[in-house]
Amino acid sequence: MAGSTFAVIMAGGSGTRFWPASRTLRPKQLLPLVGDAEGEDDPSRASLLAATVARIAPLVPPERILVVTAKALVEATRRAVPELPAENVLAEPAPRNTAPCIGWATRTVLARDPEARVLVLPSDHHVADTQGFRDTISRALDAADHAPLATIGIKPTRPDTGFGYIETGAPLEGLAAASGGHVVARFVEKPDLVRAREFLAAGNFLWNSGMFFFRAKEMDASIRAYLPELADGLDRMGQGANAPKLDEIFPTLPSISVDYGVVEPLAKEAASGRRGRIAVVSGDFGWSDVGSWESAWELSPKDQDGNAAPAGTVLVDARGNLVRATAGKTVALIGVDELVVVETDDAILVMPRSRAQDVRAVVDALKATGRAAKLT
Amino acid sequence: MAGSTFAVIMAGGSGTRFWPASRTLRPKQLLPLVGDAEGEDDPSRASLLAATVARIAPLVPPERILVVTAKALVEATRRAVPELPAENVLAEPAPRNTAPCIGWATRTVLARDPEARVLVLPSDHHVADTQGFRDTISRALDAADHAPLATIGIKPTRPDTGFGYIETGAPLEGLAAASGGHVVARFVEKPDLVRAREFLAAGNFLWNSGMFFFRAKEMDASIRAYLPELADGLDRMGQGANAPKLDEIFPTLPSISVDYGVVEPLAKEAASGRRGRIAVVSGDFGWSDVGSWESAWELSPKDQDGNAAPAGTVLVDARGNLVRATAGKTVALIGVDELVVVETDDAILVMPRSRAQDVRAVVDALKATGRAAKLT
Numbered sequence: 081m082a083g084s085t086f087a088v089i090m091a092g093g094s095g096t097r098f099w100p101a102s103r104t105l106r107p108k109q110l111l112p113l114v115g116d117a118e119g120e121d122d123p124s125r126a127s128l129l130a131a132t133v134a135r136i137a138p139l140v141p142p143e144r145i146l147v148v149t150a151k152a153l154v155e156a157t158r159r160a161v162p163e164l165p166a167e168n169v170l171a172e173p174a175p176r177n178t179a180p181c182i183g184w185a186t187r188t189v190l191a192r193d194p195e196a197r198v199l200v201l202p203s204d205h206h207v208a209d210t211q212g213f214r215d216t217i218s219r220a221l222d223a224a225d226h227a228p229l230a231t232i233g234i235k236p237t238r239p240d241t242g243f244g245y246i247e248t249g250a251p252l253e254g255l256a257a258a259s260g261g262h263v264v265a266r267f268v269e270k271p272d273l274v275r276a277r278e279f280l281a282a283g284n285f286l287w288n289s290g291m292f293f294f295r296a297k298e299m300d301a302s303i304r305a306y307l308p309e310l311a312d313g314l315d316r317m318g319q320g321a322n323a324p325k326l327d328e329i330f331p332t333l334p335s336i337s338v339d340y341g342v343v344e345p346l347a348k349e350a351a352s353g354r355r356g357r358i359a360v361v362s363g364d365f366g367w368s369d370v371g372s373w374e375s376a377w378e379l380s381p382k383d384q385d386g387n388a389a390p391a392g393t394v395l396v397d398a399r400g401n402l403v404r405a406t407a408g409k410t411v412a413l414i415g416v417d418e419l420v421v422v423e424t425d426d427a428i429l430v431m432p433r434s435r436a437q438d439v440r441a442v443v444d445a446l447k448a449t450g451r452a453a454k455l456t
Numbered sequence: 457m458a459g460s461t462f463a464v465i466m467a468g469g470s471g472t473r474f475w476p477a478s479r480t481l482r483p484k485q486l487l488p489l490v491g492d493a494e495g496e497d498d499p500s501r502a503s504l505l506a507a508t509v510a511r512i513a514p515l516v517p518p519e520r521i522l523v524v525t526a527k528a529l530v531e532a533t534r535r536a537v538p539e540l541p542a543e544n545v546l547a548e549p550a551p552r553n554t555a556p557c558i559g560w561a562t563r564t565v566l567a568r569d570p571e572a573r574v575l576v577l578p579s580d581h582h583v584a585d586t587q588g589f590r591d592t593i594s595r596a597l598d599a600a601d602h603a604p605l606a607t608i609g610i611k612p613t614r615p616d617t618g619f620g621y622i623e624t625g626a627p628l629e630g631l632a633a634a635s636g637g638h639v640v641a642r643f644v645e646k647p648d649l650v651r652a653r654e655f656l657a658a659g660n661f662l663w664n665s666g667m668f669f670f671r672a673k674e675m676d677a678s679i680r681a682y683l684p685e686l687a688d689g690l691d692r693m694g695q696g697a698n699a700p701k702l703d704e705i706f707p708t709l710p711s712i713s714v715d716y717g718v719v720e721p722l723a724k725e726a727a728s729g730r731r732g733r734i735a736v737v738s739g740d741f742g743w744s745d746v747g748s749w750e751s752a753w754e755l756s757p758k759d760q761d762g763n764a765a766p767a768g769t770v771l772v773d774a775r776g777n778l779v780r781a782t783a784g785k786t787v788a789l790i791g792v793d794e795l796v797v798v799e800t801d802d803a804i805l806v807m808p809r810s811r812a813q814d815v816r817a818v819v820d821a822l823k824a825t826g827r828a829a830k831l832t
Contacts, residue, residue, distance in 0.1 A: 099788075100786075100788070394818050394821050394822060396814060396817045396818060396821065397811075397814075405804065408802060409802060409803065409804060410476075410802060410803045410804070410822070410831055411803070411804045411805075411806070412475075412476070412803065412804070412805045412806070412807075412818040412821075413805075413806050413807065414805070414806075414807035414808075414811045414814050414815070414817065414818060415807055415808050415810075415811040415814065416795070416806055416807060416808065419792070419806065421804070421806050423799070423804055426784060426785060426786060427785065427786045427787070427788065428781065428785060428786070428787045428788070428797070428799055428804065429787075429788045429789075429790070430787070430788070430789050430790075430792055430795065430797055430806060431788075431789065431790035431791055431792060432790075432791050432792065434791075435773075435790045435791040438772060438773075438790050438791065439790070441772045441790065442770050442772060442788040442790060445770050445772065445788075446770060446786070446788075455786055
């Protein structure tokens with residue numbers, strides 16, 4: 081099928097789970113996965129966003145990579161990926177969840193190539209096996225030629241309750257068996273541990289990776305069909321980084337995720353046979369959503385005692401710790417195991433790795449005091 | 457008995473147990489006990505040395521307080537106690553343990569008042585009950601009028617193995633019973649836990665506080681008798697902060713503690729009846745030698761969860777922690793108990809309070825690497 085391939089990278093997040101490293105104006109995707117600045121040839125040491133761009137660069141040239149971010153982050157985002165044309169960084173005037181983001185990017189792609197295929201990627205994930213990732217992307221793009229929408233499902237390695245799951249159905253018709261495409265039987269919300277274990281045992285459940293693959297005009301048609309208010313708004317707003325009525329219209333677009341607004345209704349129609357079924361391609365390329373400091377520890381290089389710490393850290397009877405500190409700061413740990421110790425210019429966090437999900441409590445506490453807004 | 461009272465404060469220490477706050481050029485006695493700089497009316501928030509001077513100020517005026525320190529620390533020491541005349545800060549050209557220190561200070565006192573009484577105090581201890589401390593000092597000075605040497609023994613509150621002990625003997629003759637002076641039956645080295653428990657149960661053992669009380673000429677005579685080489689050296693060196701041959705002679709003086717060099721031989725002679733017996737006065741005034749970060753936590757004000765932390769520290773499910781940080785740094789603790797978290801301009805230490813004795817291992821490790829000499 082004809083048409084060039086575009087990538088849309090969603091980089092509007094402002095998560096709090098990496099406090100104190102992450103802040104409203106320095107979100108996770110603009111942070112390095114590994115703290116120290118050595119090894120500049122590894123883009124994940126610059127930022128997760130830069131690593132995402134570098135990962136797909138052999139498949140999609142910079143001029144066809146779009147990044148959608150928040151208005152407040154646009155300059156920092158452009159600095160993070162200087163190889164992209166400035167007009168390829170789309171700045172949302174207000175956060176409206178993923179459907180308006182993808183709708184706007186899709187219109188922008190369509191204006192450049194009405195036959196384009198699009199891959200939508202999160203900006204803040206980690207991939208260990210880059211070649212495996214690219215192979216899976218290619219298969220997902222193929223699958224998107226045989227379905228209105230394709231996604232990548234990650235082969236689960238543990239009964240994780242932090243992800244949605246995809247139950248796979250029959251092999252996808254029209255696609256080579258080797259490509260591994262299947263019809264999506266159903267999308268499942270984040271399960272409890274009992275169900276997650278059942279999914280893992282069943283063998284035909286995959287983690288929902290949040291990646292989408294589609295022909296631009298298919299997505300545009302789906303939005304027109306399922307989110308007509310969004311389609312109308314986009315009609316009036318226009319496309320591109322400098323859409324004529326961006327500031328006026330974008331904040332009024334319906335705030336809804338592409339999962340609820342497009343994927344679910346599409347899945348229902350597919351089940352009733354009215355439209356083509358959603359495709360899922362399974363992937364196994366060392367994927368992580370880098371969801372917490374615990375993940376950062378898992379993904380970081382470690383010494384023989386399991387410590388992920390900058391060179392020069394003094395470790396006395398210390399195991400399994402994650403240490404990050406500003407340049408020139410020597411950290412010493414004595415007799416502590418499995419801690420997270422993160423220092424920035426203005427803050428220090430100390431907690432067990434197992435409490436990584438509770439970082440939000442600190443950010444909430446800081447916001448509640450009303451002091452030092454820049455701390456959050 | 458006639459003669460004015462002088463205080464000699466030994467402030468030459470360069471301990472490593474408060475790293476990273478303490479350094480060679482910023483030893484414990486020049487540090488505040490409590491980290492933040494608020495409450496300047498409490499001298500222990502300025503430095504332990506300043507607190508020591510303030511504690512005895514009602515008993516001894518500044519012009520009769522001498523401080524003996526190391527040459528490298530003399531300027532910092534003078535800044536810490538600006539109320540003392542500069543010539544009252546004696547700077548040792550080389551560390552020679554306590555006998556030369558006390559010998560030199562005693563000669564310096566004798567030159568000002570041949571009938572003087574002297575109290576020798578460590579510079580880095582903490583006292584909770586200042587009035588009780590002063591009362592005990594007065595009793596010890598009285599006792600020193602009836603013995604060649606007096607000391608204060610601290611009523612033990614636990615079987616501590618970190619202190620030497622003093623076994624008390626008969627009440628001291630010639631002293632009012634109310635003053636509580638006793639003859640020292642014997643000095644005991646740091647015991648093991650079994651013996652320390654026996655001492656505590658026996659009831660007639662006290663902790664050796666390292667404070668000495670004597671008439672200056674008695675001490676000078678004892679040094680002449682038991683450490684003639686030191687006495688000869690002091691003869692040639694001269695007295696005062698600007699002793700004529702200080703730099704030449706002091707480094708050649710015998711390096712020996714006053715305990716081994718003077719107190720022990722004196723105790724033996726006393727046992728054989730040749731000289732007067734050593735006196736000990738028991739004290740119970742909330743004394744601590746502030747020997748580690750654990751002690752610092754014990755002595756610091758704490759919140760209802762036992763955390764000793766600066767205002768603004770974010771504590772989520774955290775108990776019994778000691779936190780110190782530089783101004784402008786917000787520390788957040790999640791789900792950690794009984795940790796020490798100390799940050800300075802160039803270092804961070806994290807350890808359980810129970811590992812406070814192991815701080816030396818970090819300093820040793822840093823010295824071994826040879827990097828960043830200023831870190832130690």
